[in-house]
Each structure stands twice: as structure tokens, then as C-alpha cells.
Amino acid sequence: xxxxxxxxxxxxxxxxxxxxxxxxxxxxxxxxxxxxxxxxxxxxxxxxxxxxxxxxxxxxxxxxxxxxxxxxxxxxxxxxxxxxxxxxxxxxxxxxxxxxxxxxxxxxxxxxxxxxxxxxxxxxxxxxxxxxxxxxxxxxxxxxxxxxxxxxxxxxxxxxxxxxxxxxxxxxxxxxxxxxxxxxxxxxxxxxxxxxxxxxxxxxxxxxxxxxxxxxxxxxxxxxxxxxxxxxxxxxxxxxxxxxxxxxxxxxxxxxxxxxxxxxxxxxxxxxxxxxxxxxxxxxxxxxxxx
Numbered sequence: 419x420x421x422x423x424x425x426x427x428x429x430x431x432x433x434x435x436x437x438x439x440x441x442x443x444x445x446x447x448x449x450x451x452x453x454x455x456x457x458x459x460x461x462x463x464x465x466x467x468x469x470x471x472x473x474x475x476x477x478x479x480x481x482x483x484x485x486x487x488x489x490x491x492x493x494x495x496x497x498x499x500x501x502x503x504x505x506x507x508x509x510x511x512x513x514x515x516x517x518x519x520x521x522x523x524x525x526x527x528x529x530x531x532x533x534x535x536x537x538x539x540x541x542x543x544x545x546x547x548x549x550x551x552x553x554x555x556x557x558x559x560x561x562x563x564x565x566x567x568x569x570x571x572x573x574x575x576x577x578x579x580x581x582x583x584x585x586x587x588x589x590x591x592x593x594x595x596x597x598x599x600x601x602x603x604x605x606x607x608x609x610x611x612x613x614x615x616x617x618x619x620x621x622x623x624x625x626x627x628x629x630x631x632x633x634x635x636x637x638x639x640x641x642x643x644x645x646x647x648x649x650x651x652x653x654x655x656x657x658x659x660x661x662x663x664x665x666x667x668x669x670x671x672x673x674x675x676x677x678x679x680x681x682x683x684x685x686x687x688x689x690x691x692x693x694x695x696x697x698x699x700x701x702x703x704x705x706x707x708x709x
Contacts, residue, residue, distance in 0.1 A: 448473065450692030453556045454549075461548035467541055469548070470525040474694055480516045487700055489677030491670055498666055502658035503614040504701065505621050509644065509651035519698065557692055571691045578683050579607045582676065591672040598668035606676055613665035617658050624654070 455471035462469035485493035497516075501507035507517040533541060546563050553561045561567040582588055588606040596604040603612060618641060625642035626633065634640075644651070666673065681700055688696035 444476075444694065447689045447692060447694040447696075448476070450556055450689070451694055454552045454692050457552035457555055458545070458548045461551055462544060465544050465548075467544055468526075468529050469545065470529075472524050472526060475522060477694075477697065479697075483697065483701070487677065487681045487697060489674040491666070491674060494666055494673060495663070498662040499659065502655055502662040503617055505614070505617045506651050506655040506658050509646050510648045510655050512648065557690070559691070567691070571687070571693065574687045574691070575684055576607075578687050579680060582606050582679055582683070585679070588672070588676055588679075591675055595669045595672040599665065606672070607680075609669070609672065610676060610680065613661055617661060621654070 451473045452471075455473050459469050459471050482490075482493040482496060486497055501511075501517055504517050507514075511517055530538060530541065549564055549567070550561050553559045553567060559567070559570065561570060583605050585606065589604075592604045592606040592609050595609050596602070599609075599613070601609075601612065603609060621644055622642045624646075625644040628644065629642070644654075646654075681696075684700050685696045688694070688699070
């Protein structure tokens, strides 16, 4: 099991999440990410500490991925018929890159593993300071930590997407979508993640019930992913697929109109923050807080 938003971590999974490149503005996002990493290297070197730049490698697009981000119904239906929303499918298909992208080790992990507790504390404190300095210099953003940076990114996405709740076409389609689902929520930005979020919460509840002992401190609001084997997860995925296909059927007019606009807005925000993982964030809805 693991917590989606780590409560504590000794090793870095990757400077920027190890996900994918955005559907637009890719070059600009990678340029900012590269400059951020270069600034971190320079700052850490000034303090006599080792840091290796760790920009994410360029993304290899999966079949139908760009089409799904554009709201193509055929591509969405093909994906959901096998993977649902992508919540339980990583358990069922552990070697499928469509739901389990290749994770690239951060080159700084080896250094971190060699440090004593005191040295590690010093290194992490310095890295936070250097990250903040780099964000200010490269992005013009004031952040106190990487967690604060992530919070600001998510808040910026949410704020930027609100314009879609005033889109007359999407408002009309949202009401039709909600009526078909049998829910009272009609805001386009909420409907986009409503059914997906329900499955995420259900999966997290399963993980929490299976957790041995007390839950980690500070994880009360964290989202847990169950560590089930493929055969154990298949019944859950079957239910998820059913829900995902119903959601798509109800949203067959909504998604083609909503998805390209939301993708463009989100990609622009990610580019502003020097993040190149917008596509996967959009696909898995991790760029949004749970509703």
C-alpha cells in the first residue's frame, strides 16, 4: 500500500512526479523544468552538498492518449472498457504502461541512502531552500517548500478551470449529464471528476481497512491505494468499469465539449509552473483535489 500524497519519504521518487508530458507547450515546460533543476544544483553546490539534476525524460504517448485528452468518445470508451477510470487497473495490470507508467529513479536516491540521519536532515532542509530559491528565480513564484509548490499548482488549476463553470454550453450539458447520473451536482468542473472520485474513495477505504496497525501519523486525509494482487482486484475493477462506462454514456455530449477546454487550461497552468506531467495528471485527475 502507499499513500498518494506522501506523509513522509526518505527517498525522492522524482523531482516532478515521473509522469507524462503535456499535450501542448511541451518545449516550454521542459525548458523551465531543466532550468529549475540547474538552479537547484548550483544552490546545493554552494552549500557543499551533492545534488544531481533530475528532469523527467520525455514522454512516450500511449495509444489513444491524446484522443482521450481531446474528449474523443471512441478512445474514451476503449480505455474505460478495459481500465475503468484507472483506479483499480494498475493492480490488475501491473506491467501495462497504460496504467503503470515507467517510474524513473531519482539519481539523488543513492546519495540519500548513504547519509546519516543528521546529514539527511541537513540535506533535505537545504534542498527545500534551494527549491524555493529556484522557483522564485525561474518561475517568479514564492513557495516555502515543494509541498507548498504542489498546493499552489493544484489551487491554480482549480481557479483557472472555474471559467468553465460559466460556459453556457457546458452548463447546459452539465445539467443533462447530472440528470442522467441521478446526482444533484451540476457544475461542469465537479461533474468531470465526480464518478472517478467516488471510485478513488472506495479504493482508499479498502486500503485503510486492510492496513495493519495504526494509520501513519498525519494521513487522516490522505488517499491510499490498495496493495491487492490482480485476482483480488479484478472484482473491484469490474464494478469500476461498469461505473466508468455509465458515466461516459451519460456524459457522451459533455466530455467532447469539456475535455479539450479543460486540457488546454490545465496544460497552460502546468507550463506556468514548469511541470511537464500535465497529460497524466489530467488522465488520472490527480491535478484536482477530491470533491
